[in-house]
């Protein structure tokens with residue numbers, strides 16, 4: 001389980017709110033995996049998490065464009081690589097059995113969880129001052 005703490009905060013209310021929701025969804029997936037007996041519920045909540053990640057990335061990218069954020073390109077590259085990895089995984093797991101699918105969801109989920117926590121604490125954190133100076137907060 002990931003517990004929200006100040007190290008995840010970028011001190012921008014709207015973005016912190018989205019990051020908190022991402023962490024809640026991660027914890028729900030983890031809970032669903034721990035129950036083990038419901039692949040459909042795990043799949044549903046995992047899909048909700050990846051859809052919300054898409055939505056969240058577009059929010060950040062909207063601000064990158066709006067304020068012409070100087071680190072826009074490298075940040076965008078991280079988002080794109082991440083989404084490609086998730087999409088590839090989804091393509092490769094179609095038509096596999098539930099058992100294999102659950103194992104693969106767990107593997108992907110562990111990657112996703114680590115990646116997001118790192119991304120928020122390091123890459124997202126870099127835009128904090130720049131955005132706050134431009135009126136977000």
Ligand SMILES: [Fe+2]
Nearest residue numbers: 056060120124
């Ligand atoms: Fe973010």
Ligand SMILES: [Fe+2]
Nearest residue numbers: 060119123124
């Ligand atoms: Fe980001």
